[in-house]
Amino acid sequence: IWNLVFMQYEQMANGDRIDLPKPSIDTGMGLERVAAVLQGKHDNYDIDLMRALIEASADATNTDPDGPHNVSHRVVADHLRSTSFLIADGVLPSNAGRGNVLRRIMRRAMRHLHMIGTQDPVMYELVPALVRKMGGAFPELVRAQALIEETLKLEEHGFKTMLDRGLKMLDDATDGMDEGAILSGDVAFKLYDTYGFPLDLTADALKARKIGIDEDGFSTAMEEQKAKARAAWSGSGEAATEEVWFDIQDRDGATEFLGYETETAEGVVTALIKDGAEVKTASKGDDVAVVANQTTFFGESGGQQGDSGIIKTEGGAVIEITATQKKLGTLHVHLGKVVEGDVKVGDAAEFRVDHARRSSLRANHSATHLLHAVMRKHLGGHVTQKGSLVAKDRLRFDVSHPKPVTAAEAAIIEADVNRLIRENSEVSTRLMTPDEAIELGAMALFGEKYGDEVRVVSMGLPEANEHAYSLELCGGTHVKRTGDIGMFKIVSEGAVSSGVRRIEALTGDDAANYMAARENVLSTVASELKAAPEDVPARVKALQEERRRLEREVSDLRKKLATAGSGGASGDDAFKEVNGVKLALRALEGIPAKELKGMVDELRDQMGSGIVALVSDDNGKASIVVGLTDDLKDKFSAVDLVRIGVEKLGGKGGGGRPDMAQGGGSDPSQADAALAAIEAHVAG
Known part of the structure; x- marks a missing residue:
């Protein structure tokens, strides 16, 4: 039923074996093996869970689940399950890190579907079968079903395109090679690096022709690429700079952020950094980075830009802060210039945030939360945040969505966000554990790391349930009431990458000024056309038709x-x-x-x-x-x-x-x- 692994020694490089302080036994007794015992099966893939997915794969491909493609159906079933859980946990396919692991797992299953003979994306059609089987025990699958299906569909469509290009390149590279020949490791790596071909896919494609691969050459090419990447990173100077922040964090600990409740507070300067190194004193005219035990300045993170403002010490020094960054996740680093006096480590100081800038940042950040909730409502549950920029004068919001947001959809979204703003509902924050927040229904941003305690931001009156309209985990600063946002105006929509759309928008005075400028343009055009503003479209259309007629006449003449x-x-x-x-x-x-x-x-x-x-x-x-x-x-x-x-x-x-x-x-x-x-x- 399982393998018993008796862990007793640590084997050293020279071959010596040292007794482990706590010998142990690994049974390898997982869920599938327990199910096999209880269901009287001799194969993990014959249990009800896996069999349902195997039959779904066979039905979708119109093949026999136990026929020549039975191994492929097993791979599809197993990888469907793993990819779906990864996506539900916030992992999305990419070319690096865990996203790359997900992509390789997905593509292995998709390659087997290709081997079965499918022409169109199929894997996403199997997700409902998985949700029916496991959604009761794992409700995150139900919540993420739409996103899982969209992600799989887009990835398989792209993979099939990649597969066609990659196989053509492979055919060209092996044209004229005989049985027993070895494909260059550089070529195999190029297939992997350029087209996403895993090495086993290249090996499978060449297996029928009995052509091997120089795997050592492939590994060498991989290591060379990694070495270049490491050299580029160390050459950027980041490593030396980050070392300073590690030293400060180890010595002084984290910066306490007081800015949720106030924009002015007292603190003590704990470190000064000038030209990348710590100093004890900074004088008038010096560009300096200031670290304190506590601050009201928000450090740039989560897409929200950092605060600016003034730091005044008890000794009379004044530092104009133009930006605030967050280093190592815990240090708020104030970047600015000393404009009066000398500032010294240990000085007590007043930290005063630029109120106008903070107000604009808060309005734009809160608007992104409302925008996120509204887009999910009108476009579908697959819409999730993929990135954002919260600046003083604008907001930028990237979401997962497979096609352009139409002008009609944008108008509905904009109107709904403004409706929520006019409700003027309270924006509340609560601290709780991540598990409690997710259970409450809060949205966690994929790719974000959360500690033992998180802030849950809620805004908007409930609609279909007892929760607020928008409920998200967020460490940024926000307005007190939605009405503080003023107004919301979408100014552009476009593509960022495959399956990701970008919305740019304005709030408050910036939105009002934008609308006023557009109205002024319309009034000017109407005046030039000697028409009422509402008649401008018809007048322009008539002029265009007249111009086309005149152009034809001129051409004839x-x-x-x-x-x-x-x-x-x-x-x-x-x-x-x-x-x-x-x-x-x-x-x-x-x-x-x-x-x-x-x-x-x-x-x-x-x-x-x-x-x-x-x-x-x-x-x-x-x-x-x-x-x-x-x-x-x-x-x-x-x-x-x-x-x-x-x-x-x-x-x-x-x-x-x-x-x-x-x-x-x-x-x-x-x-x-x-x-x-x-x-x-x-x-x-």
Whole structure:
């Protein structure tokens, strides 16, 4: 039923074995093995849990669960379970860290689905079967189901595209290789690094052809890449700088943050850093970083920018703080310049935050919480925060969403956020354990690390349940009531990466000023159009239609002028004959290059047989097009003729077909010379 592992010794590098202080036994008795015993099964994959997922995989792929692809169905079932739990825990696929582990697990299952023969994403369709089987015991699966399905669907779609490109590259790299040959480790690593091909996928693809892989070469290439990354990191200077903060933290401990309740407080300067090193004193004019035992200044974190303000010491020194950062998660580091006196380590000081900046930051941060809740309501539960910027003058919010947010959706979202602002509900915060917060229904931000105690921020009146409209774990600063935000205005929406959209918005005075500026533009346009503001769209549409009509008329007139001879002659009088060949040579003014070909075609049709050369001066640039009728292609080439003209126009080259070619130059004043050169060539 299980393997018993008796752990008794620690084996040293030289082979010696030392008795462990507490020998132990590992039974390897997991959930699946217990279930197998209770259900009378001899295979973990035959238990009810795994069998349900295996049959779901077989149904989705229209194959036999116990047929030739039975191993693939087992891989899919096992990896579906692990990936779903990882995503529910906040891990999303990426190219580094735990996200990379998730991506590799997902892609192994997806590779087996590809081996079965699926053409479209399938794995996401299996999530409901998993939720039905395990959602009762693990409610986080139910809560995250929409996100799991969206993530799997997007990842499998991208993987299939990658698979096609990677297999083509692999085929090219192994073209001509015989059985027993070895694929270069560099090539295998390139497949991994560029296309996300794990080494086992490359090995499987080559197995049928009996081609091996230089795994040592692959490992060498991997280590070289890691070494370059390490060198780049250490070369950035971050390691030396961070060492200072470690020393300060070890010596003085964490900074206590008082800024949730007040913007002014007393503290003691515990460290001063100048030019990357600790100093005891900083004087007027010095750029300095200040650390204190406690502060009202919020340190930049969680997407919210840090506070600015003033630090005044008892000795009369004044430090203007322009930014506050959080180092090592516990130190609030005030960055600024000493503008009066000398500041010394140990000085008592008053820490006064810039109220206007703090107010704007709080409004923008609280607005992101409302925006998050509203987007989940209107776009779906799969919407989760992927990043944010809370600045003084704007907010930026990135969310998981597979397609653009339409203008209609954005309007609904904006209106709902403003409705919540007008409710003017209280914004409350509570401290509790992470487990208590999640049980209450608070949203934790994926990728964030939380300690033993977290702040839960709630805002907005309840709708369908007893909880607030927005309930999130957050360490940032917020308004007292939603009405303090003032107003909310979305100014842009766009893509950040595959499956991630970005909303940029304004609040308060910035939103009001933005709206006023747009209204001013509308009023100006309406005045110029001599129309009421509400009539501007119809008036603009009418003007666009009128412009298109006029452009067509102008184009027609240009063609008539170009195809007429000097003095408005038409027919044979519009052409000259040189060496038995009809010529239509025209120097034109202000004709766009794109219209010349159409004019050449019209002139050729009028001539029946002959050569057309048109040169146009379009905003100081010369354009030339030469065309000839089919009966003359054996005697002349439009390409040769256009190059003769281009040379005179101060250009180079020119090209096209034997019957139609074009080029350009920088000197339109030589149009007559270019046409004369073409005529001379035809004359022989």
